Amino acid sequence: MSFTLGGDTLVRRTVHPSGVRILTESMPGARSATLGYWVTVGSRDEQPTETGAAGSLGSTHFLEHLLFKGTSQRNALEIAQSFDAVGGEHNAMTAKEFTCYYAKVRDTDLSMASSVIADMVTGSLIDPHEFDTEREVILEELAMAEDDPGDVASERLFSAVLGDHPLGRPIGGDRETIAGATREGVWQHYRERYSPSTLVISAAGAVNHDALVAEVTSSLDAAASDWSNWSMDAVAAPTPRRSVPPASVQRAEAIAEIERPGAQINLMLGVNGLVAGDDRRFAMNILNIVLGGGMSSRLFQEIREKRGLAYSTYSFSSAYSDAGLFGLYAGCAPDKAGQVTGLLRDEFSRLANDGITDDELRRALGQLAGSSALALEDSDTRMSRLARSEMGLGVFYDLDESLRRLAEVTVDDVQSLAQDLASREFSAVVVGDLSESKAGLSIRSALEVSR
Amino acid sequence: MSFTLGGDTLVRRTVHPSGVRILTESMPGARSATLGYWVTVGSRDEQPTETGAAGSLGSTHFLEHLLFKGTSQRNALEIAQSFDAVGGEHNAMTAKEFTCYYAKVRDTDLSMASSVIADMVTGSLIDPHEFDTEREVILEELAMAEDDPGDVASERLFSAVLGDHPLGRPIGGDRETIAGATREGVWQHYRERYSPSTLVISAAGAVNHDALVAEVTSSLDAAASDWSNWSMDAVAAPTPRRSVPPASVQRAEAIAEIERPGAQINLMLGVNGLVAGDDRRFAMNILNIVLGGGMSSRLFQEIREKRGLAYSTYSFSSAYSDAGLFGLYAGCAPDKAGQVTGLLRDEFSRLANDGITDDELRRALGQLAGSSALALEDSDTRMSRLARSEMGLGVFYDLDESLRRLAEVTVDDVQSLAQDLASREFSAVVVGDLSESKAGLSIRSALEVSR
Numbered sequence: 001m002s003f004t005l006g007g008d009t010l011v012r013r014t015v016h017p018s019g020v021r022i023l024t025e026s027m028p029g030a031r032s033a034t035l036g037y038w039v040t041v042g043s044r045d046e047q048p049t050e051t052g053a054a055g056s057l058g059s060t061h062f063l064e065h066l067l068f069k070g071t072s073q074r075n076a077l078e079i080a081q082s083f084d085a086v087g088g089e090h091n092a093m094t095a096k097e098f099t100c101y102y103a104k105v106r107d108t109d110l111s112m113a114s115s116v117i118a119d120m121v122t123g124s125l126i127d128p129h130e131f132d133t134e135r136e137v138i139l140e141e142l143a144m145a146e147d148d149p150g151d152v153a154s155e156r157l158f159s160a161v162l163g164d165h166p167l168g169r170p171i172g173g174d175r176e177t178i179a180g181a182t183r184e185g186v187w188q189h190y191r192e193r194y195s196p197s198t199l200v201i202s203a204a205g206a207v208n209h210d211a212l213v214a215e216v217t218s219s220l221d222a223a224a225s226d227w228s229n230w231s232m233d234a235v236a237a238p239t240p241r242r243s244v245p246p247a248s249v250q251r252a253e254a255i256a257e258i259e260r261p262g263a264q265i266n267l268m269l270g271v272n273g274l275v276a277g278d279d280r281r282f283a284m285n286i287l288n289i290v291l292g293g294g295m296s297s298r299l300f301q302e303i304r305e306k307r308g309l310a311y312s313t314y315s316f317s318s319a320y321s322d323a324g325l326f327g328l329y330a331g332c333a334p335d336k337a338g339q340v341t342g343l344l345r346d347e348f349s350r351l352a353n354d355g356i357t358d359d360e361l362r363r364a365l366g367q368l369a370g371s372s373a374l375a376l377e378d379s380d381t382r383m384s385r386l387a388r389s390e391m392g393l394g395v396f397y398d399l400d401e402s403l404r405r406l407a408e409v410t411v412d413d414v415q416s417l418a419q420d421l422a423s424r425e426f427s428a429v430v431v432g433d434l435s436e437s438k439a440g441l442s443i444r445s446a447l448e449v450s451r
Numbered sequence: 452m453s454f455t456l457g458g459d460t461l462v463r464r465t466v467h468p469s470g471v472r473i474l475t476e477s478m479p480g481a482r483s484a485t486l487g488y489w490v491t492v493g494s495r496d497e498q499p500t501e502t503g504a505a506g507s508l509g510s511t512h513f514l515e516h517l518l519f520k521g522t523s524q525r526n527a528l529e530i531a532q533s534f535d536a537v538g539g540e541h542n543a544m545t546a547k548e549f550t551c552y553y554a555k556v557r558d559t560d561l562s563m564a565s566s567v568i569a570d571m572v573t574g575s576l577i578d579p580h581e582f583d584t585e586r587e588v589i590l591e592e593l594a595m596a597e598d599d600p601g602d603v604a605s606e607r608l609f610s611a612v613l614g615d616h617p618l619g620r621p622i623g624g625d626r627e628t629i630a631g632a633t634r635e636g637v638w639q640h641y642r643e644r645y646s647p648s649t650l651v652i653s654a655a656g657a658v659n660h661d662a663l664v665a666e667v668t669s670s671l672d673a674a675a676s677d678w679s680n681w682s683m684d685a686v687a688a689p690t691p692r693r694s695v696p697p698a699s700v701q702r703a704e705a706i707a708e709i710e711r712p713g714a715q716i717n718l719m720l721g722v723n724g725l726v727a728g729d730d731r732r733f734a735m736n737i738l739n740i741v742l743g744g745g746m747s748s749r750l751f752q753e754i755r756e757k758r759g760l761a762y763s764t765y766s767f768s769s770a771y772s773d774a775g776l777f778g779l780y781a782g783c784a785p786d787k788a789g790q791v792t793g794l795l796r797d798e799f800s801r802l803a804n805d806g807i808t809d810d811e812l813r814r815a816l817g818q819l820a821g822s823s824a825l826a827l828e829d830s831d832t833r834m835s836r837l838a839r840s841e842m843g844l845g846v847f848y849d850l851d852e853s854l855r856r857l858a859e860v861t862v863d864d865v866q867s868l869a870q871d872l873a874s875r876e877f878s879a880v881v882v883g884d885l886s887e888s889k890a891g892l893s894i895r896s897a898l899e900v901s902r
Contacts, residue, residue, distance in 0.1 A: 029480045032825055068746075076756055080746035085814040087821020090746070106824055136759030143714035144762055144782055149598055261712055263594035295519075295531035295541070305527055308587030311595055331595055363536040370538020373557055374483055378829075 058173020273324030338442025509624020724775030789893025
């Protein structure tokens with residue numbers, strides 16, 4: 001399985017015969033490191049319930065929580081204490097196409113971090129009592145997200161735009177799937193999905209590649225001894241990348257209205273965006289910055305600075321292996337929701353109709369160059385970039401190479417992309433107090449007029 | 452005005468004859484820097500409305516917004532473009548005892564950042580039309596916070612615990628004070644409060660002290676030429692530190708119930724805490740970590756790990772010059788709110804009654820040592836630490852010195868502090884769906900039983 005290194009970097013990559021991949025980026029002078037164990041399974045890999053069979057929706061996130069709850073070597077408290085006692089950051093995230101367990105620690109604690117995470121990933125017990133307790137914690141996590149109108153809008157936008165494509169589902173499942181999840185179902189998900197072939201380990205900062213390879217190999221060996229599919233001696237190939245063609249996506253909803261009390265209306269518009277491997281991703285970076293990527297962006301200037309209609313407004317782009325989402329956001333007063341919806345649509349159309357200026361292109365390049373340089377001072381950004389390159393395109397670009405690609409983008413490239421996106425069926429999601437203010441009516445009318 | 456440097460650091464401090472203070476910390480090898488212009492005025496310095504006179508509540512935060520809206524040299528778009536074009540982070544924050552305008556940029560952009568912020572701080576026009584537009588933006592910012600139950604609980608806890616002390620007021624004012632604010636009132640606040648004597652400039656990272664001093668002096672001179680109270684030629688002393696004795700604080704509410712729909716109840720308990728200069732602040736750091744400062748903390752273990760009652764639970768400590776707040780938080784299901792309230796109270800009491808163990812003390816020290824070392828890798832943390840030392844105690848401790856002080860804390864110190872805090876009148880704030888679930892009743896009953 002090939003992996004291309006672009007540019008002159010301190011990146012190294014080793015594929016262990018078991019299928020485990022290990023990537024490191026040494027940062028000269030660093031006194032700390034960030035380490036991630038990434039598993040190539042995300043919420044999109046779950047199965048909905050079918051007649052006669054339990055589904056696995058929500059299992060990936062449920063499992064992520066359970067991996068903190070104890071192994072044969074360490075109970076939950078001991079896992080927490082390992083990292084707290086050295087002041088490390090330690091957490092995990094479940095996404096649509098991967099799950100990641102990570103820690104940021106001082107250089108002297110990297111070996112500890114590596115063994116503890118190895119133990120969690122390979123040797124979790126999934127104790128039935130802990131399972132039931134953790135179910136309640138996850139239900140509270142879902143309840144917290146339900147109380148956040150921005151989270152509610154964002155989840156719904158994915159399902160509205162991507163319809164019944166697996167990427168359209170919420171990452172954490174919902175109350176019903178979590179309430180119905182069984183210990184056996186999650187255990188099976190764990191045993192089937194977690195194996196040396198699906199594991200990518202990345203580290204950046206004060207890290208020595210050869211030492212880390214030896215360290216994780218021995219940690220995984222020790223931790224995994226009683227797990228047949230975790231034999232580090234068996235020879236296996238890494239799980240192939242998700243190199244799927246763009247999916248045919250069917251929009252589920254043109255307008256989704258979620259009525260709830262609140263001082264603001266949360267508005268989102270979105271279309272099916274670019275897939276991760278699309279050559280136009282560099283043009284997308286520019287487009288996103290010009291339209292809604294900072295205080296000088298068009299959305300911020302038109303909606304907030306000139307008209308005072310919103311405190312927060314921006315655009316965003318999420319790309320996955322076979323689908324994506326490009327969206328616009330604003331939070332505003334209910335009686336301004338129609339006007340703001342119209343402005344979001346108009347700015348998007350104006351970009352497609354009139355393109356961007358040379359000045360905007362130049363500033364966007366400067367913004368990406370500067371913000372990337374600042375972001376790459378943190379080992380966590382570099383750690384994450386390594387694993388995403390490995391699991392995604394199989395191509396690693398360093399900063400210079402990325403900037404070279406960005407510099408090739410023309411104003412015409414950006415306008416063509418905007419025209420393509422603007423021609424796609426869009427969805428609008430509206431969360432807030434719709435009835436009292438007639439916001440729903442004015443939004444629907446703004447959407448009609450803009451079309 | 453004295454300032455004590457503890458430990459062997461790369462910190463330097465210059466007091467300009469005008470009263471402007473400039474502090475820098477050079478970080479060898481850094482390629483970027485964070486720069487902050489701090490003004491020693493916060494929401495506590497505002498005046499409530501009195502009969503016959505307009506108050507200034509909310510003016511500090513309103514002013515902070517307006518400083519982004521243009522000077523005689525740059526309009527709002529040009530200010531935004533200055534930072535966006537180089538990918539810098541650029542923002543501001545208004546707090547109870549200060550206001551800060553800051554930027555994180557690559558080393559080559561530090562001079563630009565310094566001039567633009569100098570221009571904003573000294574030469575803003577406060578255009579009447581921009582004033583009216585920005586009022587709408589701030590009302591949306593307040594509306595957004597209103598829709599966040601955690602923000603609502605936190606604001607209310609301050610007023611419940613600190614009563615009519617100026618620190619008990621919300622930082623941003625409220626809808627009424629913002630709706631009633633006048634351009635002349637905010638202009639007056641600006642002219643009276645912003646002067647060389649109240650300005651502290653701090654920078655960390657790739658920064659040369661002498662060069663920065665020359666740079667900001669010339670920026671301030673150039674930017675401030677038409678402002679009589681910004682003469683950099685006049686000689687003035689820095690504004691004295693707020694070295695006030697602890698205030699006598701009168702709790703306003705024992706229980707504040709804020710009824711609103713929601714999947715969770717947001718619970719907060721709080722007492723008047725330590726003032727910033729209290730010698731027991733090092734013991735407070737330990738206490739806060741042991742009780743609610745991480746995944747291995749008592750609150751996290753008891754409420755989340757053992758019982759699955761909450762996703763998020765923690766303790767926190769905020770210290771100001773003459774009052775403070777120590778608080779406990781949990782978000783939980785309405786039908787568990789009584790039980791969780793009891794657990795928060797019980798864990799607090801148990802700490803006061805039984806103290807902490809040697810093991811807990813040792814781990815807390817390790818946690819503080821590690822997390823501080825990681826935090827100090829960022830120039831923004833160092834920049835902020837410098838200015839806070841200057842405006843606060845007038846004593847700068849580097850990491851080694853801080854850790855030496857922490858290492859002197861004993862388990863008895865922590866228990867004595869816990870006993871003191873537990874003996875203070877506490878306030879409970881409850882935000883959520885209280886009526887339907889009888890959560891209010893069960894919380895009130897839990898508070899009675901625990902007392």
